[in-house]
Amino acid sequence: MxxxxxxxxxxxxxxxxxxxxxxxxxxxxxxxxxxxxxxxxxxxxxxxxxxxxxxxxxxxxxxxxxxxxxxxxxxxxxxxxxxxxxxxxxxxxxxxxxxxxxHHAPAYAPYGLKPGSRVMSISQLEETRGDLPAADRPGGGTRVAFFCGWENDSHPAVARRMLAACLQLQQHSRTSTYFMTGNLKVAARGAEGLVEAAKRSGTIFLKFTRRFPTVQTLADGHFKIDCPDELTRAPFQLETDRIVVDETIGxxxxxxxxxxxxxxxxxxxxxxxxxxxxxxxxxxxxxxxxxxxxxxxxxxxxxxxxxxxxxxxxxxxxxxxxGADTLPGMEIHRGRCARCLTCHRLCPHKAIEIGPHMSVVSAACQRCGICMAGCPARAIHMEGVQIGAKIKNCIRKPTRSSGEKGDHLQVMVFGCARSTGQARALARLSGQPLPSGVRFVEVPCGGCISSRHLLTAFEAGARGVMLCTCHTDNCQSDTGNRVARRRAQATGDQLTAAGIEGDRLYVTSVAANMGTEFVAMINGFAERIRALDAC
CATH class of the missing domain: 3.50.50.60 (FAD/NAD(P)-binding domain)
Structure with missing residues (x-):
């Protein structure tokens, strides 16, 4: 049954x-x-x-x-x-x-300032819609200094808001603005145009790269800013009525x-x-x-x-x-499952349901196979993926014609379909086939390769095994590449304990556009295996 x-x-x-x-x-x-x-x-x-x-x-x-x-x-x-x-x-x-x-957090501390009626963040200024109270400066008018990205670069989105507010105030007939910055980021759309418009309107831009201004609060509540001129190396002073600081985004x-x-x-x-x-x-x-x-x-x-x-x-x-009818990609054999919850802990997509019987929810599953490789009871099956059978079939294929003498190298390469599989296809299209004796097994994710699969390849006759994963932060399952490396490390330790050179197992990362590099990696690994066989 x-x-x-x-x-x-x-x-x-x-x-x-x-x-x-x-x-x-x-x-x-x-x-x-x-x-x-x-x-x-x-x-x-x-x-x-x-x-x-x-x-x-x-x-x-x-x-x-x-x-x-x-x-x-x-x-x-x-x-x-x-x-x-x-x-x-x-x-x-x-x-x-x-x-x-x-979350926008005002950057008062980096400038040695504290919030007050005359020191505000860019968000507070935007809430006033640029309608600042008149200053008590003789002759009227208001001087406003904008502090943007001195020692720490301001985010381009924040810098753009600072520039827009500065231009709006400068265009007010009784406001003079000073934009004091370190490394001004103008990557946001329209930021460079705001800089040019502010300059034409009369805003004075001051840039500092090594020594930054110091701010002193005067008795009347105004500010004296001591600024170093990095070209002439001569100090100068600037008095302002208000200071607007940038923000960090989190x-x-x-x-x-x-x-x-x-x-x-x-x-x-x-x-x-x-x-x-x-x-x-x-x-x-x-x-x-x-x-x-x-x-x-x-x-x-x-x-x-x-x-x-x-x-x-x-x-x-x-x-x-x-609403589409989809076939389940993963199945859990009830008779073999011991409900150890290993699959539930390993699944990066949270697709394992704990019920009367452990099950894989097809709508949530992304077919990475990490749970299948990690199941100690081998109770999980992925439809259409028979890694063990592929290993044995590949190794059984003769590497050369029956009457030909020469190299009988057998190297097994496991690779993720999303990265290594595409790199292999790219290499073939560019006329760079894999060397003779190299067998390639394409898998849904590097994380679906278990220690058992790696050892099976050696038992079947492979002289070397290469496991190719996705680059860091490029894995569809987030953790598949890291899980694969941990399992390969454990397998390497087992090989060493059994008296087999650990260098016969090699783990690397490959991207989809690395066709030439992929072939070069395999050639280099094959040469190392030949050297080990010759010892």
């Missing part, structure tokens, strides 16, 4: 159609507006500190003052538990979008808790998207959960609006594909 297998298919005929959007800023509102315009209900969920909705005609429900306390389910059928004061709310959603505004304070509850990988700063090119533009490590605007990085206002359009299209495409 055949063993029963388990693979949960979560493609309900009528999935819930209310997309939950965490955030209430202009980016979140635009996402909701775009989804509602396509007939998809949306719900904005924001914290207690969220300002009132500024947009009109959003068309989405708004839950204010809520926090996420739990998330269950998978792509297409997430189950959220929200707390609003003393009340718990339960929502189901086919998709989730993180679109919290970024993730919203709520974002860390949201990412933890949703099991989303964050980058080194704390934004809800790992430093992985495969996640661009709005994907996360979990299918059905997207990130946009200030939740995925320090974006300018224009970039956030473009991001809102992009993520809305991604969500719509995802919802459209939910």
């Amino acid at each position: 055949a063993e029963k297998t388990t693979s949960a298919i979560r493609n309900p005929a009528s999935p819930p159609q209310e997309v939950i959007i965490f955030g209430s800023g202009v980016c979140a509102q635009k996402i909701a507006r775009n989804l509602c315009g396509h007939g998809i209900s949306a719900c904005l969920a924001s914290g207690a500190d969220a300002p009132p909705l500024r947009g009109q005609g959003v068309g989405a429900q708004w839950l204010r003052g809520v926090e996420l306390t739990a998330c269950r389910g998978f792509a297409g059928n997430f189950e959220l538990k929200l707390r609003q004061r003393e009340t718990f709310l339960y929502r189901k959603a086919p998709a989730i979008v993180l679109a919290e505004d970024p 993730p919203h304070p709520r974002l860390e808790e949201l990412a933890r509850r949703l099991e989303i990988r964050q980058d080194g700063i704390g934004f809800a998207q790992s430093d992985n090119v495969r996640r661009l533009s709005n994907a996360t490590n979990r299918r059905g959960i997207f990130t946009a605007g200030g939740s995925r990085g320090a974006l300018s206002a224009d970039e956030q609006m473009a991001d809102a359009d992009q993520v809305a299209l991604n969500v719509l495409a995802f919802l459209k594909d939910l």
